Amino acid sequence: DADVTQTPRNRITKTGKRIMLECSQTKGHDRMYWYRQDPGLGLQLIYYSFDVKDINKGEISDGYSVSRQAQAKFSLSLESAIPNQTALYFCATSDGTSSTGELFFGEGSRLTVL
Amino acid sequence: GENVEQHPSTLSVQEGDSAVIKCTYSDSASNYFPWYKQELGKRPQLIIDIRSNVGEKKDQRIAVTLNKTAKHFSLHITETQPEDSAVYFCAAPAPAHSGNTPLVFGKGTRLSVIA
Numbered sequence: 754d755a756d757v758t759q760t761p762r763n764r765i766t767k768t769g770k771r772i773m774l775e776c777s778q779t780k781g782h783d784r785m786y787w788y789r790q791d792p793g794l795g796l797q798l799i800y801y802s803f804d805v806k807d808i809n810k811g812e813i814s815d816g817y818s819v820s821r822q823a824q825a826k827f828s829l830s831l832e833s834a835i836p837n838q839t840a841l842y843f844c845a846t847s848d849g850t851s852s853t854g855e856l857f858f859g860e861g862s863r864l865t866v867l
Numbered sequence: 868g869e870n871v872e873q874h875p876s877t878l879s880v881q882e883g884d885s886a887v888i889k890c891t892y893s894d895s896a897s898n899y900f901p902w903y904k905q906e907l908g909k910r911p912q913l914i915i916d917i918r919s920n921v922g923e924k925k926d927q928r929i930a931v932t933l934n935k936t937a938k939h940f941s942l943h944i945t946e947t948q949p950e951d952s953a954v955y956f957c958a959a960p961a962p963a964h965s966g967n968t969p970l971v972f973g974k975g976t977r978l979s980v981i982a
Contacts, residue, residue: 786968795956796956798970811969843911854901858911
């Protein structure tokens with residue numbers, strides 16, 4: 754089945770380290786997103802991309818950067834991780850031609866910054 | 868930008884009772900309102916959505932209602948079952964974009980159905 758795959762699924766790192774979370778999809782969707790989930794705070798949009806050459810900041814982009822290497826790949830980087838970036842990170846995709854804009858989420862990447 | 872507020876943050880109901888979760892949004896131009904369900908340890912998944920040209924939409928035991936004048940929409944679950952226990956998120960599109968994305972989410976409601 755077409756899916757959205759995130760790697761790594763779990764990562765523990767130390768303050769100041771550079772971290773990259775990767776997302777790939779076989780759905781053929783043009784739009785990709787990175788969300789962060791913290792308990793009680795819902796899903797907050799970090800960055801999104803509507804096409805390979807398109808990158809947009811979301812609600813909480815400070816401390817993060819992204820790269821859209823190909824239509825199927827969208828990676829999230831933390832240049833210098835800090836403890837308050839400990840969270841569950843979700844990649845999502847959608848079809849820009851769809852009438853609904855339904856998001857399809859990956860399984861999540863749990864990041865712990867010590 | 869769009870601001871979505873969701874209430875309550877937690878909700879406990881007896882099995883068989885109904886559950887209602889409410890959301891308000893700020894951008895009067897928004898015209899698409901989805902609801903996502905996230906089971907424990909799983910990814911969020913779309914369960915129902917509504918467009919602004921209708922006031923209510925039903926799918927078996929779940930329904931969504933929309934009041935554009937008041938800028939609020941609600942999720943209704945009837946005859947609740949233990950498998951309805953999950954976190955539910957409402958959402959609305961961020962303004963000035965096409966295709967109803969990206970979505971801005973509410974903070975979620977943790978629903979517990981007590982057997």
